Amino acid sequence: MSRWAQLLRWHRTQKEDEINVAKNFTIWREWVIDPSGDFYYGWLQFMTLPISYNWVIIICRSCFYDIEENFLAVWLTLDYISDLVYVADTVVRFRTGFLEQGILVCDLARLKKRYLRSSRFPWDVASLLPTDLLYLHLGVHSPLVRINRLLRTPRLSEALERTETRTSYPNVFRIAKLMLYIFLLIHWNGCIYFALSNYLGFGIDAWVYPNVSDPDFGSTRRQYFYCFWFSSLILTTIGDTPEPALVEEYLFMVADMLIAVLVFASVVGNVGNVITNLQSRDDVFFPNHELVKSYLRSRRISKDLRKRVDSWYQHLHINKKITRENEILQLLPDTLRTEIAVSVHLPILSKVTIFQNCETSLLEELVVKLTPQVYSPGEYVCRKGDVGHEMYIIKDGKLAVVADDGVTQFAVLGEGTFFGEISILNIKGNKSGNRRTANIRSIGHSDLFSLSKEDLMHTLSEFPAAKQLLEEKGRQILTKMGMLEENLGEGENEVKVEVRMQQLEENLEAQQTKLARLIAELESTARKMEARVDQLELQTEGWEGIVAEGGEEEEAVERGGGVGRRGEREGGDGEGEVEGERGEGDGADGVESKKEREVKHGLKQVTEVDESDREESKIGQEEDVDEDGAEREEQ
């Protein structure tokens, strides 16, 4: 039974292994390199080795036969290792992704197509051509056939560029890069000098390399270092080289001197650049001291004040304090700037008592608005009676709340505390309004963060709890100083009564307007009623006439023998209503007497007037109800 179990387990592990292998294979097949990732960067760094090797060794082996012959096995091994790295680099090239609309393209077919079509591809292929096959024809001691390997140099430039952007010391790196180029140039020049000497004949004159049969100049090491020294004398324009005697020697010297001019110019330019960069970095980090100094001199500022300025500068430089952080970071996007500010300042801000329990979002909002400031010993940060424009948070140092004599200290404020909030918070009952309530003096050097009134109010408007805390602390200080209005409650009551009075006056005005409208309406209704009564009287008279004539007409119709007209006339209920129903008839049947029409018309008008009156009064009532309702709400 246990054997079966073992067999089963073995089978299961076998299967798992197979699955893992398949998985790894799939991962490899889909493996794409992010050009901004660490792997790619590491690979570029690695590529500098074979490229540098080829740059240094190929020429060296070609010119110094001893070096070539004595270490051939080493060179051949290194050659083919470097070739393998080149092949691997080509694979990396095929699998390096690129960004399309900000997204990394991982489609291998597209990556392949892109590389094949790129301008780099032919050069990479050329750098990998198996030119070593020429050894068969020229012999194995002809390393110059591998010169095509130098065509991978753009990879070296890419690696150096990447390092320059990544390193924290770009200026040091730039100088190192320049030195590397100069070394390479001197090396190549030294090698060519040795080859030329060999061609012309060692020791034929003072200019060429001395005779190699001389034991002092025969060793390989001596040969190389002599040539390197000679080359560096020419290329660094130090001179003091033996006079050339042959045309070839002159040509070599002329070419070298032209190159030397370029080298010298590029050295001076690059070093100058680095110094300027360092200077401009200092200018951005610290305000320009020289400029301020000359300004102070030209304005004949007192020695004492100038000394204070100097000591402030010294303090900044010695303690590496940066006062222009916001300016330095202003080119960064908001999110990055906030993150940097948070990581730099948040630990200090969260030490501040009032901000300790605040939400992180409030702190993050505040942190980007902080401006670092440095105060020297004895300097006043604010003076009593000044208008307050900002509050301060103490990052480092001690400050004293002092009396007007500048000596008597009421309180000492230390790291993590804040001040200057009272005059910017508009605390109710603050007798000093927006004026500073005290003098604040820096005891030693102090690092503060200032936060402008606008920024603080804007942030606090979204965080009322923090505002209350700040106000509470301010009120406590004001109460201690006796600068808070005590009859604040009475004052509030006065305000309330005034508001109530105003409301009452407004209500009264509204009522008067309404009354005037009602009176006007009443008058117009009375007039209409009078007119209606007159009309009714007139119509009643007409009515009587019709009734009298109607009897005669009916008699006449009956006498005519036609189909009679049945007329129904009903007397109204005092307001007068007439309804007529017509039957079928001919000729004179439908004829209405003039008087009858007049009466009908009159009655209709009366009815219309009556209805419109009713409508009006109804609307009037509704309006009244509305206004009453609104008024009640107001009250």
Ligand SMILES: Nc1ncnc2c1ncn2[C@@H]1O[C@@H]2COP(=O)(O)O[C@H]2[C@H]1O
């Ligand atoms: N007795 C005190 N103790 C601590 N801080 C004070 C004292 N008096 C005044 N301050 C602070 O000093 C600041 C001076 O400016 P403000 O009036 O704006 O706000 C004041 C308070 O923040």
